[in-house]
Amino acid sequence: xxxxxxxxxxxxxxxxxxxxxxxxxxxxxxxxxxxxxxxxxxxxxxxxxxxxxxxxxxxxxxxxxxxxxxxxxxxxxxxxxxxxxxxxxxxxxxxxxxxxxxxxxxxxxxxxxxxxxxxxxxxxxxxxxxxxxxxxxxxxxxxxxxxxxxxxxxxxxxxxxxxxxxxxxxxxxxxxxxxxxxxxxxxxxxxxxxxxxxxxxxxxxxxxxxxxxxxxxxxxxxxxxxxxxxxxxxxxxxxxxxxxxxxxxxxxxxxxxxxxxxxxxxxxxxxxxxxxxxxxxxxxxxxxxxxxxxxxxxxxxxxxxxxxxxxxxxxxxxxxxxxxxxxxxxxxxxxxxxxxxxxxxxxxxxxxxxxxxxxxxxxxxxxxxxxxxxxxxxxxxxxxxxxxxxxxxxxxxxxxxxxxxx
Amino acid sequence: xxxxxxxxxxxxxxxxxxxxxxxxxxxxxxxxxxxxxxxxxxxxxxxxxxxxxxxxxxxxxxxxxxxxxxxxxxxxxxxxxxxxxxxxxxxxxxxxxxxxxxxxxxxxxxxxxxxxxxxxxxxxxxxxxxxxxxxxxxxxxxxxxxxxxxxxxxxxxxxxxxxxxxxxxxxxxxxxxxxxxxxxxxxxxxxxxxxxxxxxxxxxxxxxxxxxxxxxxxxxxxxxxxxxxxxxxxxxxxxxxxxxxxxxxxxxxxxxxxxxxxxxxxxxxxxxxxxxxxxxxxxxxxx
Numbered sequence: 001x002x003x004x005x006x007x008x009x010x011x012x013x014x015x016x017x018x019x020x021x022x023x024x025x026x027x028x029x030x031x032x033x034x035x036x037x038x039x040x041x042x043x044x045x046x047x048x049x050x051x052x053x054x055x056x057x058x059x060x061x062x063x064x065x066x067x068x069x070x071x072x073x074x075x076x077x078x079x080x081x082x083x084x085x086x087x088x089x090x091x092x093x094x095x096x097x098x099x100x101x102x103x104x105x106x107x108x109x110x111x112x113x114x115x116x117x118x119x120x121x122x123x124x125x126x127x128x129x130x131x132x133x134x135x136x137x138x139x140x141x142x143x144x145x146x147x148x149x150x151x152x153x154x155x156x157x158x159x160x161x162x163x164x165x166x167x168x169x170x171x172x173x174x175x176x177x178x179x180x181x182x183x184x185x186x187x188x189x190x191x192x193x194x195x196x197x198x199x200x201x202x203x204x205x206x207x208x209x210x211x212x213x214x215x216x217x218x219x220x221x222x223x224x225x226x227x228x229x230x231x232x233x234x235x236x237x238x239x240x241x242x243x244x245x246x247x248x249x250x251x252x253x254x255x256x257x258x259x260x261x262x263x264x265x266x267x268x269x270x271x272x273x274x275x276x277x278x279x280x281x282x283x284x285x286x287x288x289x290x291x292x293x294x295x296x297x298x299x300x301x302x303x304x305x306x307x308x309x310x311x312x313x314x315x316x317x318x319x320x321x322x323x324x325x326x327x328x329x330x331x332x333x334x335x336x337x338x339x340x341x342x343x344x345x346x347x348x349x350x351x352x353x354x355x356x357x358x359x360x361x362x363x364x365x366x367x368x369x370x371x372x373x374x375x376x377x378x379x380x381x382x383x384x385x386x387x388x389x390x391x392x393x394x395x396x397x398x399x400x401x402x403x404x405x406x
Numbered sequence: 407x408x409x410x411x412x413x414x415x416x417x418x419x420x421x422x423x424x425x426x427x428x429x430x431x432x433x434x435x436x437x438x439x440x441x442x443x444x445x446x447x448x449x450x451x452x453x454x455x456x457x458x459x460x461x462x463x464x465x466x467x468x469x470x471x472x473x474x475x476x477x478x479x480x481x482x483x484x485x486x487x488x489x490x491x492x493x494x495x496x497x498x499x500x501x502x503x504x505x506x507x508x509x510x511x512x513x514x515x516x517x518x519x520x521x522x523x524x525x526x527x528x529x530x531x532x533x534x535x536x537x538x539x540x541x542x543x544x545x546x547x548x549x550x551x552x553x554x555x556x557x558x559x560x561x562x563x564x565x566x567x568x569x570x571x572x573x574x575x576x577x578x579x580x581x582x583x584x585x586x587x588x589x590x591x592x593x594x595x596x597x598x599x600x601x602x603x604x605x606x607x608x609x610x611x612x613x614x615x616x617x618x619x620x621x622x623x624x625x626x627x628x629x630x631x632x633x634x635x636x637x638x639x640x641x642x643x644x645x646x647x648x649x650x651x652x653x654x655x656x657x658x659x660x661x662x663x664x665x666x667x668x669x670x671x672x673x674x675x676x677x678x679x680x681x682x683x684x685x686x687x688x689x690x691x692x693x
Contacts, residue, residue: 043520179664207663210623212419212613216412216655217663236522240614247541249531268524268615 032075033332035060035322036095038116039106039315043083051302051312052106052130053078058297059319059355066356069323070330077101083108085115092116096123102332103128105318108311110136110182117141125334126341128318130311132157133181137381146338148382150314150373152282154182154232158189159406160280160388161230161255165190166197167390167404168278170253174203174226176217176241178233186232186257202226207237214241218248228253233260239268246273255280258391263398271396283389283403284313285374289353290320294372310373310386317371321345324358324369345369346377407537412655418544418613420651421551425606426624427631427643428558429599435575435638436595437488439499443507444603444628449621450510451476451604452611456523465527465612469550472604479510480600484592507622515618522615547609554605555644558598562640567594575638627670634674636687646685649673 037056040049060074068074077099081088088107095101096119103126107113110133117136120127121144130151135141137153152160165173173194175187184206191201203224207217218241221229229252231238238260245252246269254261258281266274284307285291294316295306306313325340326332343349344358349366352358361367369376374386387405391398426444433441454475459468483506491499532539562568567590573581574591582588607621614620631650635642653673654666661669677685 205663208667210620212422212610212624213415215415216658219411219415220658220663236615236617239522239524243529246529247532248539264521268522270526273529 032073033069033326034075034077034099034101035319036092036099036101036104037076037078037106037315038081038088038091038095038104039078040083040108040112041080043081045081045083045108048108048309048311049080049083051298051304051309052108052315054301055294055298055312055316056105056319058301059316059323062293062297063319063323063355066359069326069355069359070332072326072332074319074323081107081109081112081116083112085111088112089115089119092119096120096125101125102334102337103322105322106315107131113147114141117147121146126322126338128322130314132185134185135181137383142382145382146334148318148341148378150318150376150384151311152386152388153189153383154185155189155192156383156385156406157257157280157282157388158186158191158232159193160404161186161190162193162197162199163388163404163406164255164278164280164390165194165199165228165230167402168228168253170228171199172202172225172227173199174221174224174229175201175205176221176229176231176233177204177206178231178237179206179208183232183234187230190230209237211237211240213244215244217241218245222248222250222252226252228255230255231260232257235260235262235265235268238265242269242273242277254278257281258389261391261393261398266393266396266398271393274393274396277393279391279393279398280388280404281391282310282374282386283307283400284310284372285370285376285387288370288372288375290317290370290372293354306372313371313373317369317373317376320355320358321369321371321376323355324352324362324367327355327359328362328367341382342378345371408659409656411538412658413652414538414540416652416655417648418548418609418651419654420648421548422606422610422613422647423624423627423631423651424644424647425551425554425602425609426621426628427635427647428555428640429603429606430628430632431635431638431640431643432595432599432602434632435640436571436591437484437492437499439488439496439503440629440632441599442500442503442625443483443510444599445621445623445625446507446510446514447476447480447600447603447621448607448610448624449514449616449618450479451600451607452616452620453514453518454604455608456525456611456616459525465525469605469608472608473601476604476607477597477600480596480603481593484596489592511618511622518618520618522617524615525612527612543612547612551605551609554602558602559640561594561598567591571595627667630670630674634677634684636684639684639686639688642684642686649685 037053039053057076060076064073079091105128107129110131113129113131117127126146128148132154177183177187203221205217254277258279261279298306324344325337328340329336347368349368350361352367358367374384387403389400391400430444451472455468455472458471530542532541570586570591631646635646650670654670657669658666
């Protein structure tokens, strides 16, 4: 087929019209506030990402149904991080430069959030994320105070480990940490909290990633005869360590963060090796009114109970609390909105559990949003303190025995 | 006894590194460039073994398939890319091998996903030999590695094609004027290098986990062992792998676990200062 110049020009014009069309359509809603939903739809975060993204959309729908925030509708632009920092940076660039979003919500995994936050900082817009690395609390990552964390920090995970250790009556804990900010953050948080309780840590080991064997590391830890080993680890190294530990035959209990001790770990090692492991993960604010609203939305969107995805409850809260702050600020100027986030989330105001309720209450005075994921009180670093669940692996299943508050 | 136990712990890791280094050094000695796709060929071997093991339940069958599959993969890489680039600078070949590594890794990621997989092999308690705790599985893996090494060295030192390979490694031009056909030598060499990588990759996969990055992440220790052993020396590569593995583990009471990797590079530096050609390398004239 030969293409004449005229046909070519025609197709170029048609293409240009197609590209331009969305902006023509959007022009009708020119006053909408655009928000980026940047979630791990594929990659390691895949099991959570699509629910997280749908809950941002659902919360935005709830805001729009209540007449919008600050008199303007919310429009969500969704992107996928692929749980990969490079892909996340490209997507964030597109959201900021092409879509002109006013905030980015829903990044997951510390590597991704640490890669994206310089971009949101440069754009002067907030990043609300579900990552644990302590580095995200402080400069340089959070130099402008625009980063807000809806997940517990690794340090808080460590404190939860110490609570569980005490409750289970362990006397001689040892720690093993993957050599990065997150792994060491977990075990140092534990050691600090455990020593504050007057306990001692009998041995601690920091190990390198990508080793063919961790037997020497295990030898050292097990030689101290611990009754429990607390880890700051990931699934790959945990798999190797537990396999080699089981082969030594020395009985010991394990307390492992939820992202490493999950059904995938049980599948890799079998029920016998994983029996009795205590997996610790943050849990949603399940008694709260806001959780009921989130749970209903999650069931509608995903056909599952909201308890299956702690991160989706976090993204639901991200959208809701951001909309409340916009409402309180009366503008979508992010500097003003960010200044209001603590005011609408933290105590000393009327407790509210949805955007509509909060919008009404704001007319009368200050509010305190009690979220679906946690009570959602931001500290000076923009971090929140969720509750933690102690899950015991029994017969290959993770059963939650109790909830720990720190 | 404590140090002996640490040394035993280091041996298996050393064997994995040694096998990778052997594959690297063969290519280095004969095709004369550092093949950065060695790690990914190992990963390919691990995935092949895993797939066959899952389907058939036989580890032996898995290892045969892995050796065959990776050998063919290496040969295909040679025929399609490296052969065409023969005679170019080392840097072009190195960059091409990095590209092939990327392709293998990405292909495995697409085919199998990035989630970790494991070999479902029964877990066993260690047996005590002279006070040392030795895992039966490690013993089996070590046997497999030793058999693989024996086979490679038998080919290199007992067969005509092995003699030709060594001749090409020693002096390519002299080999050619003596009537050695480089094509045959190259084919044999790539098949062997691929097969050896597969054994290393499979051992690594059984010991640890299988994910698209496992082999790539082993590349640095493999390079270190190759250099320590003397570039182009098959015996040196294996010995250096074992030396580094054992040195790492035995050093841990003194330097801790986070610095053991750095320590293996200190060993490397120290040896090269005293013996710049490596443990078993020979001094080569400038060509």
